[in-house]
Amino acid sequence: xxxxxxxxxxxxxxxxxxxxxxxxxxxxxxxxxxxxxxxxxxxxxxxxxxxxxxxxxxxxxxxxxxxxxxxxxxxxxxxxxxxxxxxxxxxxxxxxxxxxx
Numbered sequence: 001x002x003x004x005x006x007x008x009x010x011x012x013x014x015x016x017x018x019x020x021x022x023x024x025x026x027x028x029x030x031x032x033x034x035x036x037x038x039x040x041x042x043x044x045x046x047x048x049x050x051x052x053x054x055x056x057x058x059x060x061x062x063x064x065x066x067x068x069x070x071x072x073x074x075x076x077x078x079x080x081x082x083x084x085x086x087x088x089x090x091x092x093x094x095x096x097x098x099x100x101x
Contacts, residue, residue: 002068010061013054020055024048 027048031041053059062073064080072081077093088096 002063002070007063007068010063013060016052016055017057017060020051021057024051024055
């Protein structure tokens with residue numbers, strides 16, 4: 001089980017990302033235009049840098065829905081490999097069975 005503080009920190013990042021994603025995308029779109037003057041580009045870049053770091057999508061970490069484990073998470077199920085193996089062995093995931101031969 002992951003620390004509750006790490007899980008909560010990740011959830012607060014997610015809400016910050018959702019709240020500021022539109023503003024961040026607009027600034028990035030302005031920066032990508034070719035006909036922008038140098039001064040305007042610098043001003044726009046400063047506005048983008050003034051946004052909180054945790055509002056960037058890359059700072060969000062995929063975590064297991066059950067345990068909060070940050071590594072080995074299958075995005076299709078939102079579960080870690082360990083949780084998937086346990087649940088598949090018990091038959092709790094439809095269409096997924098443990099291999100045996």
